[in-house]
Amino acid sequence: MGISEExxxxxxxxxxxINYTPNQLAQSLRTGKTNIIVFxxxxxxxxxxxxxxxIIEVIAYEKGYKVIFCSNENDDKKTVELxxxxxxxxxxxxxxxxSAGVKEEISLLRDSKIxxxxxxxxxxxxxxxxxxxxxRNAAYKATRHVTENGFRNIGFVTIDVQQTQMQDRMKGYLExxxxxxxxxxxxxxxxxxxxTPEGRKAIAAFFQQNSALDAVFFSxxxxxxxxxxxxxxxxxxxxxxxxxxxxDDNDFFSIQTPSxxxxxxxxxxxxxxxxxxMLELLGEKGEKExxxxxxxxxxxxxxxxxxxxxxx
Amino acid sequence: MGISEExxxxxxxxxxxINYTPNQLAQSLRTGKTNIIVFxxxxxxxxxxxxxxxIIEVIAYEKGYKVIFCSNENDDKKTVELxxxxxxxxxxxxxxxxSAGVKEEISLLRDSKIxxxxxxxxxxxxxxxxxxxxxRNAAYKATRHVTENGFRNIGFVTIDVQQTQMQDRMKGYLExxxxxxxxxxxxxxxxxxxxTPEGRKAIAAFFQQNSALDAVFFSxxxxxxxxxxxxxxxxxxxxxxxxxxxxDDNDFFSIQTPSxxxxxxxxxxxxxxxxxxMLELLGEKGEKExxxxxxxxxxxxxxxxxxxxxxx
DNA sequence: GTGAAAGCGCTAACAG
DNA sequence: CTGTTAGCGCTTTCAC
Numbered sequence: 238m239g240i241s242e243e244x245x246x247x248x249x250x251x252x253x254x255i256n257y258t259p260n261q262l263a264q265s266l267r268t269g270k271t272n273i274i275v276f277x278x279x280x281x282x283x284x285x286x287x288x289x290x291x292i293i294e295v296i297a298y299e300k301g302y303k304v305i306f307c308s309n310e311n312d313d314k315k316t317v318e319l320x321x322x323x324x325x326x327x328x329x330x331x332x333x334x335x336s337a338g339v340k341e342e343i344s345l346l347r348d349s350k351i352x353x354x355x356x357x358x359x360x361x362x363x364x365x366x367x368x369x370x371x372x373r374n375a376a377y378k379a380t381r382h383v384t385e386n387g388f389r390n391i392g393f394v395t396i397d398v399q400q401t402q403m404q405d406r407m408k409g410y411l412e413x414x415x416x417x418x419x420x421x422x423x424x425x426x427x428x429x430x431x432x433t434p435e436g437r438k439a440i441a442a443f444f445q446q447n448s449a450l451d452a453v454f455f456s457x458x459x460x461x462x463x464x465x466x467x468x469x470x471x472x473x474x475x476x477x478x479x480x481x482x483x484x485d486d487n488d489f490f491s492i493q494t495p496s497x498x499x500x501x502x503x504x505x506x507x508x509x510x511x512x513x514x515m516l517e518l519l520g521e522k523g524e525k526e527x528x529x530x531x532x533x534x535x536x537x538x539x540x541x542x543x544x545x546x547x548x549x
Numbered sequence: 550m551g552i553s554e555e556x557x558x559x560x561x562x563x564x565x566x567i568n569y570t571p572n573q574l575a576q577s578l579r580t581g582k583t584n585i586i587v588f589x590x591x592x593x594x595x596x597x598x599x600x601x602x603x604i605i606e607v608i609a610y611e612k613g614y615k616v617i618f619c620s621n622e623n624d625d626k627k628t629v630e631l632x633x634x635x636x637x638x639x640x641x642x643x644x645x646x647x648s649a650g651v652k653e654e655i656s657l658l659r660d661s662k663i664x665x666x667x668x669x670x671x672x673x674x675x676x677x678x679x680x681x682x683x684x685r686n687a688a689y690k691a692t693r694h695v696t697e698n699g700f701r702n703i704g705f706v707t708i709d710v711q712q713t714q715m716q717d718r719m720k721g722y723l724e725x726x727x728x729x730x731x732x733x734x735x736x737x738x739x740x741x742x743x744x745t746p747e748g749r750k751a752i753a754a755f756f757q758q759n760s761a762l763d764a765v766f767f768s769x770x771x772x773x774x775x776x777x778x779x780x781x782x783x784x785x786x787x788x789x790x791x792x793x794x795x796x797d798d799n800d801f802f803s804i805q806t807p808s809x810x811x812x813x814x815x816x817x818x819x820x821x822x823x824x825x826x827m828l829e830l831l832g833e834k835g836e837k838e839x840x841x842x843x844x845x846x847x848x849x850x851x852x853x854x855x856x857x858x859x860x861x
Numbered sequence: 862g863t864g865a866a867a868g869c870g871c872t873a874a875c876a877g
Numbered sequence: 878c879t880g881t882t883a884g885c886g887c888t889t890t891c892a893c
Contacts, residue, residue, distance in 0.1 A: 261637040262578045263886035266869050271574070281618070282603035284596070291594035294620060303634065306593070306618045308606060322615065325573040465804040476806065489801035492777040494788065575870035578885050867890080875882075 265327065273328045274302050274515060277319060278357075279311045285458060285485050285502065286334075292508030293332065300516060302329070311398075311428065313338040320346060330515050332356065337399050352518035354511055354532075358402045366518070368510045368534040372402045375500045375538035376409025379482050380454060382498075382540060384417045386548040388452035388480045394440065394464055395456035397425035406456045406484060422447050431463045440467045444475075452480025452546070458487060461497070481545040495544035502538050510534050577639065585640045586614050586827060589631060590669075591623045597770060597797050597814065598646075604820030605644065612828060614641070623710075623740065625650040632658060642827050644668065649711050664830035666823055666844075670714045678830070680822045680846040684714045687812045687850035688721025691794050692766060694810075694852060696729045698860040700764035700792045706752065706776055707768035709737035718768045718796060734759050743775045752779045756787075764792030764858070770799060773809070793857040807856035814850050822846050 265271045276293055278286040290306050297304045305328070309316040316336045323331070330352035335343055340360045347353055347365050355367040383391055393410045395403060407423070414421045424443040430436035440463065444450065455461040461483040468475050477495060486501035514532045577583045588605055590598040602618050609616045617640070621628040628648045635643070642664035647655055652672045659665055659677050667679040695703055705722045707715060719735070726733045736755040742748035752775065756762065767773040773795040780787050789807060798813035826844045 258633065258637045260578075260639070260886050262574060262583070262639050263869090264888075266572075266574045266578050266871090267886080267888045269869080280603065281593075281606065282596075282599040284599075287594040287596075287599040290618075291592065291620060294593065303617070303619070305615070306602075307615070308603060321570065325570045327572065327574050462800050462804070466800075469804050469806075469808075473806070476804075487801070488774050488778075489799070489805075492774070492781050492788075492805070493801075494781075494785070494806050496781075572870050575885090576872075578887090579870080579872050581885080863893085865890105865892080867888105869887090869889105871885090873883090873885105875880100877878100877880080 269327065271327050271329055272302050273326075274304050274330045274332065275319075275323045275328050276304050276306050277309050277316070277331070277333045278306070279309060279334055281306050281308045283459065284487055285504075288504050289508055292504060293512060296508065296512040300512075302519075309334070309336055311336045317342050324349075324351075330354075330519055332511055332515060334358065335360070352515055354514050354518070356507065356511055358400045359533075361401065364531050366514055366532045368507055368514070368532075368536065369402065370502055370507070370536045370538045372405035372538075373409040373412070375540075376406040376454075376456070376484070377413045378409075378540055379484075379498075379500050380410045380413035381417075382542065383452050383454065383480055383482055383546050384413065384419065386480070386546055388546070389419060390422065390447070390450045390452070391419065391480070392422040392424065392443065392447055392450045392453040393456065394424045394426070394443065394453060394460055396428050396431070396460065398428050403456060410454060410456075422450060426460070431459050436463060437467050440464055441471055444468065444471070450479070452482070455481075455483040458483065458485035461485075465497075479545075480549075486541055490541075490543065493545075495547075498543045498546040499541045500538050501541050503536055506536050510536070581639065583639050583641055584614050585638075586616050586642045586644065587631075587635045587640050588616050588618050589621050589628070589643070589645045590618070591621060591646055593618050593620045595771065596799055597816075600816050601820050604816060605824060608820065608824040612824075614831075621646070621648055623648045629654050636661075636663075642666075642831055644823055644827060646670065647672070664827055666826050666830070668819065668823055670712045671845075673713065676843050678826055678844045680819055680826070680844075680848065681714065682814055682819070682848045682850045684717035684850075685721040685724070687852075688718040688766075688768070688796070689725045690721075690852055691796075691810075691812050692722045692725035693729075694854065695764050695766065695792055695794055695858050696725065696731065698792070698858055700858070701731060702734065702759070702762045702764070703731065703792070704734045704736065704755065704759060704762045704765040705768065706736045706738070706755065706765060706772055708740050708743070708772065710740050715768060722766060722768075734762060738772070743771050748775060749779050752776055753783055756780065756783070762791070764794070767793075767795040770795065770797035773797075777809075791857075792861075798853055802853075802855065805857075807859075810855045810858040811853045812850050813853050815848055818848050822848070 274297055276290060281287060281290060294304050307319055309319055313336045316339045320342055331346065332354050334357045335355055340363055343365065344363055353366060355365055356369060359365065359367040359369055380391065395407055411421055426436055426439055455464050482498045484500045486499040490497035490499050586609055588602060593599060593602060606616050619631055621631055625648045628651045632654055643658065644666050646669045647667055652675055655677065656675055665678060667677055668681060671677065671679040671681055692703065707719055723733055738748055738751055767776050794810045796812045798811040802809035802811050
């Protein structure tokens with residue numbers, strides 16, 4: 238057509254307001270696609286979640302998706318609020334660590350056909366996509382490792398919640414102890430108490446009352462921090478004598494003296510699988526409604542053996 | 550009016566589709582307000598940034614704003630891309646750690662009158678809002694503290710970048726050393742090398758070539774981690790002999806043996822001030838265009854003295 | 862093939 | 878003070 242002149246003018250126009258960029262908001266309103274994925278964790282400042290967030294972020298950006306991180310503080314009300322909030326913003330997908338009481342809301346979200354993947358924990362009687370690790374086996378292997386290195390009185394410090402991942406860790410510990418005919422010693426702290434003086438007192442009391450303990454297994458990274466801090470405060474020598482193992486690895490454990498043995502969750506694998514599933518779900522949406530199966534991935538954690546559990 | 554019947558029906562309608570919620574996308578398109586604030590840092594998985602992110606998130610949610618976190622990897626290209634991306638999404642405000650070469654882009658963003666606050670570092674010749682700490686003085690005080698406890702050959706391990714915060718830390722160190730008539734020993738590593746074998750080698754070589762060093766000052770948290778790891782690998786005994794101090798505190802430093810002295814940035818204060826400024830800017834927008842002044846906040850860091858720098 | 866028109870879901874301005 | 882209408886900036890459809 239003979240509109241080359243017009244075209245030229247248009248191009249010039251463009252060059253003039255060189256910094257034209259389409260309004261993504263309008264685009265999203267029209268297309269129903271925001272290219273945003275929500276990544277909801279307990280606490281974004283927790284090392285484990287922050288590392289994972291970074292991995293997710295990198296993969297998502299590669300594929301043209303942006304990630305919104307948020308912390309639900311393991312609180313049902315906040316979790317539901319956040320889900321509603323993002324639903325109203327029409328985000329394309331959800332990666333969520335659910336708090337214990339949001340099964341209904343998660344069920345609703347799943348039914349709405351918006352891509353959804355849970356991780357870290359799940360609802361056994363709800364058919365959703367999820368990526369978790371085999372917590373029971375990881376805790377079992379860790380406990381066995383400690384017993385095999387000659388420790389006999391192994392304490393287990395955990396938090397008193399009904400979440401699957403914590404329950405499974407406890408099961409693994411108990412199973413290994415029973416198998417060896419050893420008596421378990423458990424401290425169940427209320428959630429959130431780990432950063433309070435009461436939590437510290439409870440941990441101190443636990444060690445005092447169980448003075449025969451020769452090793453301790455902390456079930457999550459923040460308990461390890463508090464636990465080690467309490468021990469160091471009350472009885473610094475004990476840090477070298479006690480066998481110590483913990484769930485969730487951290488770079489700082491390697492440079493401790495003694496360095497701390499840990500169950501390391503496979504961060505890269507978790508992040509990669511989460512995004513694989515998410516991207517598949519996102520891609521599928523447009524296609525014909527196949528009776529899509531849910532993806533349920535269980536990964537194995539690895540045991541990082543260090544000085545704190547060496548045979549004495 | 551006599552539309553009570555209609556009203557009733559409407560209410561019933563509402564009750565029927567009980568889960569009606571306004572489409573935020575359309576609302577934002579119409580009003581030009583998204584209630585989203587961007588929080589752009591170097592790396593969200595870095596402890597310092599993750600903690601700060603959490604503080605910002607809490608304040609923002611209280612005020613009805615959501616936060617999008619992202620990592621610019623200290624890369625100019627990625628920073629610019631991210632800014633464009635969010636500009637097209639019409640976010641309401643930006644809190645940014647700028648990489649070194651984005652002065653122009655930051656200048657443009659500032660001129661567009663969208664609320665903007667920088668932090669951690671700034672551009673000396675660009676009049677923007679920012680919140681930083683007094684890095685020079687913090688490093689000066691830390692170095693002085695080490696010299697006052699009898700250390701003489703104090704090494705300074707840092708990264709070779711032109712960012713104000715790193716330059717200032719170096720200045721503080723040099724100033725304190727000069728004042729005491731001590732000879733400085735510096736290792737300038739290329740950015741990003743801290744996680745490579747080359748970086749580790751360079752650090753090992755530094756300690757080998759400067760065998761008279763009796764103390765070391767790491768200029769940022771990730772260097773401390775790598776540095777301590779290298780020392781532990783090559784000469785574990787040295788960890789107890791060497792005076793050690795580091796920029797950026799971490800809970801794990803307290804439980805180390807010996808515990809590690811650190812310059813602690815005031816996280817709460819930084820987060821609070823950033824959001825105070827941001828909220829003020831957000832509120833102001835609608836009001837009459839007062840010749841608003843920029844806010845330039847310089848906070849003091851505190852010195853956490855622990856075992857690693859005690860007098861020998 | 863190109864160009865005009867309709868409409869995503871909301872809010873602001875306007876008329877009754 | 879209520880009810881209608883225009884339009885935010887885009888994409889998709891439809892007519893040509």
